[in-house]
Amino acid sequence: MSTIESINLIYRDPDIRGGRPCIVGTSLRVIDIVSAMRWNGRSPEQMADDYQITLGQVYAALAYYYCNQAEIDADIRESERKSKAIVEEVLADKDSLSSRLRRYMQDDEFRAAFTTATDASDEKRTARIRALFAKMEAQEQEINSFSATSTVTPLE
Incomplete structure (x- = not known):
């Protein structure tokens, strides 16, 4: 008689x-394991190494x-x-977050909230806001660049 063990x-x-x-x-x-195998061509051994799991877990x-x-x-598919x-929603949104924030910064009342005082903390805050805008613009360009070159591969 053979023994069948459950492996959970x-x-x-x-x-x-x-x-x-x-x-x-x-x-x-x-689904992460399946995707790594199907679209990235990873072997079970590579996936075990990539995800720091056992080979048994990959095969399970x-x-x-x-x-x-x-x-x-x-x-x-979902x-x-x-x-x-x-x-598509992000790309269709002509009024992106960085555009809205840029418009807010052109608004005197909004800008005054960040620039009214002349002490160093307010100058640092304004510098952080400007750095944030630059970062957001770079991310927006990256998204636009990615979307222009990427495609979704459907399941067969």
């Missing part, structure tokens, strides 16, 4: 990672995926749809 290396908790299946002892989702995630492939693939919608 995958769990679901509605309070962790949206209830998606994760590897026990981590918050690493099964892959076994879970293959036993629940329709569900996981649907989850991947994540892709949401990601694409977010990118």
Whole structure:
């Protein structure tokens, strides 16, 4: 008579990672392992090293995926749809956050809140705000550059 042992290396908790299946002892989702394998071409050994988990945990995630492939693939498609919608929404928003903040800084009342006093703390605050604007503009350019060159690869 053969012995069958249960190996419980995958769990679901509605309070962790949206209830998606994760590897026990981590918050690493099964979908993360599948994505690393499918789109990044990572081997199980590389994924174990990348995520600092055991090879057994990688194979447990892959076994879970293959036993629940329709569900996981649907989850991947939904994540892709949401990601694409977010990118499109950000790109469609002509009135971006940095533009709104730049307009606020041109408003005398708003600007006065940061520049009324002449002590060093207010000068530092104004410098931080200007640095924030520069950083936001750089991030906005990076997003625009990324969106112009990226595509979402659909599941087969």
